[in-house]
Amino acid sequence: MKILVYIRRTPDTAAVIKPSEDRKDIVREGVSFIINPYDEFAVQEAVNLKGIKGGETVVMTVGDDSSVEQLRRALAMGMDRAVLVKHERFWELNPSQVGYAIAEVAKREKPDIVLMGKVTIDDYTYALPGYVAQALGYNLLTYVTHAEYGDSSVKVERETDIGKEVWEAPYPVVISAERGLNEPKIPTVMGIMKAKKKPVEVLEMDLPRYTYEVVEFNPPPPRKGVKLLESVDDLIRVLKEEVKIL
Amino acid sequence: MKALVVLETLKGKVREASHEALGFARELSDEVVGVLVGKEPERDVRGLERVYVFSDPRLDIPLSAPVAKVVEEVFRREGGKYVVLAATPFGKELGGRLAALFNAPILDDFTGYEDGLFVKGFYSNKVFAKIRIDGSPVILSPRPRAFKPSQDTREPEYVDLDLALDESLFAAHPVEVKEKSPEDIDVTEADIVVSGGRGMGSAENYQKWIPALKDALAKATGMKVAYGASRAAVDAGWVDHSHQVGQTGKTVSPLVYFAIGISGAIQHQAGMRTSKTIIAINKDPEAPIFGLADYGMVSKWEDVLPGLIEKLKGE
Ligand SMILES: Cc1cc2nc3c(=O)[nH]c(=O)nc-3n(C[C@H](O)[C@H](O)[C@H](O)COP(=O)(O)OP(=O)(O)OC[C@H]3O[C@@H](n4cnc5c(N)ncnc54)[C@H](O)[C@@H]3O)c2cc1C
Numbered sequence A: 001m002k003i004l005v006y007i008r009r010t011p012d013t014a015a016v017i018k019p020s021e022d023r024k025d026i027v028r029e030g031v032s033f034i035i036n037p038y039d040e041f042a043v044q045e046a047v048n049l050k051g052i053k054g055g056e057t058v059v060m061t062v063g064d065d066s067s068v069e070q071l072r073r074a075l076a077m078g079m080d081r082a083v084l085v086k087h088e089r090f091w092e093l094n095p096s097q098v099g100y101a102i103a104e105v106a107k108r109e110k111p112d113i114v115l116m117g118k119v120t121i122d123d124y125t126y127a128l129p130g131y132v133a134q135a136l137g138y139n140l141l142t143y144v145t146h147a148e149y150g151d152s153s154v155k156v157e158r159e160t161d162i163g164k165e166v167w168e169a170p171y172p173v174v175i176s177a178e179r180g181l182n183e184p185k186i187p188t189v190m191g192i193m194k195a196k197k198k199p200v201e202v203l204e205m206d207l208p209r210y211t212y213e214v215v216e217f218n219p220p221p222p223r224k225g226v227k228l229l230e231s232v233d234d235l236i237r238v239l240k241e242e243v244k245i246l
Numbered sequence B: 001m002k003a004l005v006v007l008e009t010l011k012g013k014v015r016e017a018s019h020e021a022l023g024f025a026r027e028l029s030d031e032v033v034g035v036l037v038g039k040e041p042e043r044d045v046r047g048l049e050r051v052y053v054f055s056d057p058r059l060d061i062p063l064s065a066p067v068a069k070v071v072e073e074v075f076r077r078e079g080g081k082y083v084v085l086a087a088t089p090f091g092k093e094l095g096g097r098l099a100a101l102f103n104a105p106i107l108d109d110f111t112g113y114e115d116g117l118f119v120k121g122f123y124s125n126k127v128f129a130k131i132r133i134d135g136s137p138v139i140l141s142p143r144p145r146a147f148k149p150s151q152d153t154r155e156p157e158y159v160d161l162d163l164a165l166d167e168s169l170f171a172a173h174p175v176e177v178k179e180k181s182p183e184d185i186d187v188t189e190a191d192i193v194v195s196g197g198r199g200m201g202s203a204e205n206y207q208k209w210i211p212a213l214k215d216a217l218a219k220a221t222g223m224k225v226a227y228g229a230s231r232a233a234v235d236a237g238w239v240d241h242s243h244q245v246g247q248t249g250k251t252v253s254p255l256v257y258f259a260i261g262i263s264g265a266i267q268h269q270a271g272m273r274t275s276k277t278i279i280a281i282n283k284d285p286e287a288p289i290f291g292l293a294d295y296g297m298v299s300k301w302e303d304v305l306p307g308l309i310e311k312l313k314g315e
Helices: A037-053 A065-077 A095-109 A128-136 A189-197 A232-241 B016-028 B064-078 B089-101 B203-221 B231-235 B266-272 B305-313
Strands: A002-006 A009-011 A033-035 A056-063 A081-086 A113-117 A139-149 A153-159 A163-170 A173-177 A200-203 A211-218 B002-010 B031-038 B050-055 B082-084 B106-110 B112-114 B117-122 B127-134 B138-142 B157-160 B173-179 B192-196 B225-229 B256-260 B277-282 B295-298
Touching (some): A009 A065, A033 A037, A033 A065, A037 A056, A037 A065, A037 A173, A056 A095, A065 A081, A065 A200, A081 A095, A095 B089, A095 B106, A128 A139, A128 B089, A139 A163, A139 B064, A139 B089, A153 A173, A211 B117, A232 B295, A232 B305, B002 B016, B002 B064, B016 B031, B016 B112, B031 B064, B050 B064, B064 B089, B089 B106, B106 B117, B127 B138, B192 B203, B225 B231
Parallel strands (some): A002 A113, A056 A081, A081 A200, A139 A173, B002 B031, B002 B082, B050 B157, B082 B138, B106 B138, B192 B256, B256 B277
Antiparallel strands (some): A009 A033, A153 A163, B112 B117, B117 B127
16 A cells, blocks of 8 residues: 655644734744644554555655655654655645645655645645545545545545545545544654654656735734623623623 | 536535525626536525536535536536635535646635635634635635625526536445534534533533533524534543534634633634634633633633523523
């Protein structure tokens, strides 16, 4: 079994995010970066699956030089090798450009399974799994919370707004990870040591061009400030007179 | 300029989120063409010039691969500047497919449109971006509840599509669907969200009091009320993670958000800060949630919820 995992370098969930001076970006100094939390499930899934079925695991990202940090972490978690599709300001790309790069790498690697998170928590796009499946002609299973890998097909549990669903699809398949898929493990010292020797290949790639840009970032609209209430009666009055839901 | 709108159906009915997507498309375009796909979908949509209908018994639950094929066929006939679809879980998946299919840029999960620019929360709503996007076509997927359903009353012309879809498009398919009960409203769809955190103290407390307040509010207001949770409550196993609100849970913008025994960690705030009104009940006056809340009660929930539920029953 060959598995390709896409990850993305995103700010830590605990990071305070503020628009930069010129509003075209966010302040990046002082922000610590992590593997997009949903992509981390994808990495762990690939590592677990290799443990059971054997095969090869490749982690890739579309990113700048700093993104190697996240690739190394995935290698330390147990991935075999890494591919960096280089793009200096990757966070400004449209999801279709990132999807294109993932699909191009997949065409070369020919994995049985492409894994990634259901969403990236920086630009908040859910479009990548669908894009990649369509571009490759692979089957697609999204929002997966549990997966059982057979010899020719995979059976998953997934969660949508309709309810809990069980789906099946033959390989090759794109799977997007939802929370619950597994518990990502913190890399061991041994893992980190080994990761230093694992190969990271750097690729340059021409991406399709689109009109897509953030014209300005703004802080969230300020909130009014808190009014403290003394009693349940107060709260009921507020719900009636101010919030007007009663 | 023409817009194609994908009308997602559930049990034959066009979903509310698709009516909203249609409302948005009407703002954008003077000609709107629909793609209606499902197992015998009802033909009762308003506000479009034409609707292409494709019915297939295998599409009781929408599948993105065959639906993408149908949209491709309609686009081949009609063309269009915008392809619009609601950012439901299905729509998000289909949107990605359409972007690849049409070699088009995509904007999914945005919440506003002003002066030709789109508004979308980035970094889990820690900042808001104004975005310029253009192409032919562009894939636009508005977040459910962000736009008003179309009020346009024009009766569309219905055009039946006769397409032979390859079996391979149905290779990924559902084998079992456990539908949520209609009372189990998703936090993202609710008018009011009642969330409990670690401060609830135990599974018993959470499972007794949070649903009790939810039910009392639903009765008293007649609104859609859902229960939510912080990650601490989810990790403790008190509630399923589909109810988690926050950066690695769901992003909600209800009319009213109740945060009970929730400290208001930055990851939690990210998921609920765009709520219209936030009401916090927490025993610690220093809890960060009070920095965000519109109304706060510095008390133990034990001293608030029983009386509140009782009073709501009288409303
Ligand atoms: C990668 C990552 C992602 C995360 N994603 C999310 C996410 O999506 N959503 C999320 O919520 N968190 C998330 N977190 C976790 C987050 O950092 C906090 O740990 C979590 O939100 C805390 O939950 P809590 O407020 O219920 O618990 P606590 O922070 O422990 O707060 C409990 C509160 O209850 C109050 N309290 C105690 N007893 C009572 C009582 N009897 N009556 C009234 N109040 C009482 C206390 O004063 C306290 O303020 C994430 C963390 C990481 C690292």
